[in-house]
Amino acid sequence: MTGLNMLAGWTTVGDMIMIEQMPIFGGYTGGIEETAICDVATTLGSFACFSGNFHLDGPIHIRWGVTTAKETLQVAAYAAAAIDQNTDLLLANQYYPMAGPCTEMCLLETAAQAIVDTASGRELLSGSAAAKGVVQDKTTGMEARIMGVASEATCGMKISDVNEILNKLVPSYECNYTNAPAGKTFQECYDVKTVKPTKEYLEVYDKAVAQLKDFGLDIKH
């Protein structure tokens, strides 16, 4: 009830309301299609009953605890496309990759979700909580850089072409889920005084971009 009471206050003073919800694939909602149906239903409910101004999604995998698995990407893509094609609602998604910062896997996971969210018509991409968002200080601005760059490169592409990229990209990191690199902390990835990324992370980033280009994503800069 606390949430409803706070919502009453926020709506009364005219605050912007974001409603967040993370459907769990493999949980009570069941399989991919059932989870997507519940995702659509709860997204609509957030606007119809809770005065939402935009909705923050985050389909999460019950086994891996990530948003970047093929199944959760499918849930997010289909739910977003269904709502996007039938309404003008503002839709967002959040990012929980498996691998930690300063690893190619983390950047590829983040890019894959950015590609999916962009192509399925979402309006806002929110992330990224690397290392599943549970390890202290294991998030940095470089993951947001790849999220933005991958999104920009995807805008306007044909969906069939995007699917071809995803068919190569997603398996390239999913095979490492049982042995994902833990990555490094912010303090190890950046000079904390100047807030500049380390040479090591820049090199890892360039390798991930090269990999994305090999898969067919036309990243300009």
Add this chain to the structure above:
Amino acid sequence: MTARNYIDVYETYDRFAEGKKVSEKEWDYTIIPRNAQMMKERYEIDFGRTILPTDQDLVDRLFIAGVDMLITTGIFNPDLGTALSIEEDEIYEGLKMAPKKLKLGRGKDKCSCKARRGNTLRKPVIQGGPTGAPVSEGIFTQMIESYAQEPTVDTIVSGVLNTVDGHPASTNTPWEIKATMAEVRYNREATRRAGRPGMCI
């Protein structure tokens, strides 16, 4: 039937208060899986192998399945142990109230979040940040600055301070409030340090 009016938070509370009694166990283990499975079959929802949908009719059926799921199932309130119900017209009335465009931030750092409709050339808003991941007090501002200084980032999403003044920011204690206020200050300071003081947080 056309909706009497838009369902606001007060109407939502009343519907919960007068809603059908249901246990959390029944909701989680019976009602949700049974209804979701029923909708999947009723609307013949099968995604196949592609990650992004290419079948427009399937996408439309999924939308209708979601609407039907909400009407058939309602929304559960675990505190009251009740479920509210909602009609189809009331759902669409609520969707009409939702904004199609939001202005985020202020001044030169303001950005616009507008309905895109498919994979248009206009990129989505990029909200950079730890997305609720735990962050040390000593580097909180610098970490947020690392997002704010990225040209592709439009707005900031905060992390969570583990401690405030060295004290654990425990849930449901005054320290939680102090930590939240500190997060707001650190986030704003980070956007200033990045030269983008009007960025939306």
